[in-house]
Amino acid sequence: MKSNKILSLLAVAALATTVLVGCGSKDEAKALKDGKYEANSTADERGFVGQVNIEVKDGKIATVKYDEINAEGVAKSTDEAYNAKMKEFGSASNPKEAFPKLEAALIEKQDATAVDAVTAVTTSSDSFKTLAAKALESAK
Incomplete structure (x- = not known):
């Protein structure tokens, strides 16, 4: 059960990082x-x-x-x-x-x-x- 929580937390962190990096590159491209x-x-x-x-x-x-x-x-x-x-x-x-x-x-x-x-x-x-x-x- 503890490993599921850790995996979920890592997945959320990876998704948040991807979203933030993607937004920054769009602004720079313009x-x-x-x-x-x-x-x-x-x-x-x-x-x-x-x-x-x-x-x-x-x-x-x-x-x-x-x-x-x-x-x-x-x-x-x-x-x-x-x-x-x-x-x-x-x-x-x-x-x-x-x-x-x-x-x-x-x-x-x-x-x-x-x-x-x-x-x-x-x-x-x-x-x-x-x-x-x-x-x-x-x-x-």
């Missing part, structure tokens, strides 16, 4: 240095380069701009033919619709790893998350 941060990918198999620009104000992500640019300098989000083609093939989303969702999610969640992928643009979503995390490394 403290970012103010400034403008950028990250670019290498060209993918279709020649598009992902670009993210993030502005941090008052320690928080304030603005985010993401797009993928081809060799001719045309952005996926503004290429009406590209976006129409994605819709034509039955895509649930396209860059013009998806990129603003990713940007808004990062501002809301303040953590690139917490941003969910947008349906039908999973590769771009993954690129966005990777580049956002890379850009924010300089802000820590």
Whole structure:
């Protein structure tokens, strides 16, 4: 009986320590240095380069701009033919619709790893998350 009490006490102590440590790390993760941060990918198999620009104000992500640019300098989000083609093939989303969702999610969640992928643009979503995390490394 005495050993059950000791085990219970140790379990409670371990749980309390875990909770306290977890809370401290969340607060530290939110403290970012103010400034403008950028990250670019290498060209993918279709020649598009992902670009993210993030502005941090008052320690928080304030603005985010993401797009993928081809060799001719045309952005996926503004290429009406590209976006129409994605819709034509039955895509649930396209860059013009998806990129603003990713940007808004990062501002809301303040953590690139917490941003969910947008349906039908999973590769771009993954690129966005990777580049956002890379850009924010300089802000820590």
